[in-house]
Amino acid sequence: MSSITDTTLATDVVREGILARVQAALGDIIVESLVKPGDDIWVRVRTESWRETAVKVRDLGFSYFDFLSAIDWLPSPFGRGEDDPTEPAPVRDSTIRRGYTGGDTRIQMLARVVDPTTSMGINLKTDVPDDNAHVESWTTVYAGANWHEREAWEMFGITFDGHPDLRHMYLPTDFEGFPLRKDFPLLARIVKPWPGIVDVEPMPGGDQDEPVQDGDAQ
């Protein structure tokens, strides 16, 4: 039995087979795909075919809608919100490093659909245009996408064309900004600086002045 962390598998016949079926159905809609043996499948598709992708994978048997969300790949200009407000702001690397199946834009859609008979799912990604954050809505394909798209709309500022009811899900109606974008600061850390700045707890066994090296097992 292969466990999920078993990365010694060279190939994964089941997942390769699923990907082959998806590739046959989607054709040149797919930009990039990845199978991690014993782990999962990632597929990145063209933005203009986002809805078409949903229709085709649903017809392939992926009838279970798991979730839909987005990823903002911009490194946070606020770091981990642990800066000392009295010091000048540190310079941070703002190069975007994207995850599996790459991408060209800052914000990417991420959705997962599952085949309930085999319990195998695929992670679908697509680029969201930087200047005009629009993608097609999935609500007519998977009814459950409705609330997920409302959430992605208010949290990332992505507009879903064809969504019947794009209203705020969690935030007040007049809320400004998109909280899950990386350039939206975590306000709790602005109002009250990170307490770790003042009470630094020494690491067990480590010298406080010396930066602790990772990888040393206890």
Place this chain on the structure above:
Amino acid sequence: MTLLGDRQQLSYIASQAADARVNLELETEGMTLNIGPQHPATHGTLRIIARLDGEQVVWVDPSCGYMHRGYEKLTEVRTYPQVTALVNRIDWLGSFANEVPFILAAEKLMGIEAPLRAQHIRTILFELSRIANVSLFLGDLGVQLGAITPVFMAFRDREYVLNLIESATGGRFHPNFDRIGGLKDDLPAGWIDETRTVMKKLRRFCDEIEDLLFGNEIFQSRTRGIGVIPRDIALQYGMSGANLRASGVDWDLRRDQSLPMAWDKVDWKVWTHPDGDSFARCWVRLQEVRESTRIVEQLVDTIPAGPVMTKVPRIIKVPEGEAWVCTENPLGEMGYYVVSQGDLGPFRVKIRSASFNNISITPWLLKGVYVPDIVTILASLYFILGDIDR
């Protein structure tokens, strides 16, 4: 397989159509009914705005966000070990079960696995949270229908399970016990004997609830044929857990995917129900508590010896990558999509919680039902606000 051919459902649709005709003839006036945000039937602060035509619902608009805590944003400024303290609070009745998928995702990215003993104890505690969570549901179900007794029995017997969780982890509601690479501690002495006794008590509790509630005529007439969710609708909305299995989908993530947990080492059964109504959802949950007690009893007999913690670095840095892990939590499928960029904390975590999907079906489901059925349907869907709002 759709359930539309089912006689019970056809008669339900016919009765609805008849009522609609009566309403049309009487020219009843519409009104808007606001339920919540504070309402005893909602386990928190879900607000439901319902437009009524006479006694029937025309549309509903569930309004969430009264308890939104922004965990997805907060995880970005936490380290991996700190995140478990946050995700504990998502489904606060089955806290330990929330920690497990996140820890599994981090372990998957790091390429490590907890020792066998830790996997066993994790599974036991996971099932104990399910028992604590769902037994409260079974008691609470009575309250929604006007029966007070079951809830006292549920609180009484849940206490035994909470005591077990407390003596093992130190926390009754928020254990924060799971660690990357294993568990914080081993089980205390005498815990296993105590667990066996409690599991017997819980099975007796299930029998009592079945006698009191499920055999009750009022309960049956209030739940049978009410709030029917066909199979394909349930799948489209991403419903999970007992709500999905009550619509006839034989799918349980404990059985159908391979995780480094101990469910595949014991003998248990996945219960389904073909009806898809409120009764089916409650019934499937009742059976699940019974199965969970069986799982726990078998697991405590076979806990392997060995350490409960594998070797992990003192400061945990998770290698770059993306991982998705989901488990069958008390409320349904809970999963974490963790994006790591090789830092101390996650770059992005998408928290997929069960209740969010389960409750997103309500605008479809509550159309056309009677006002008192709103509460029973919501109760049978079983959601926890922390699990919707995250």
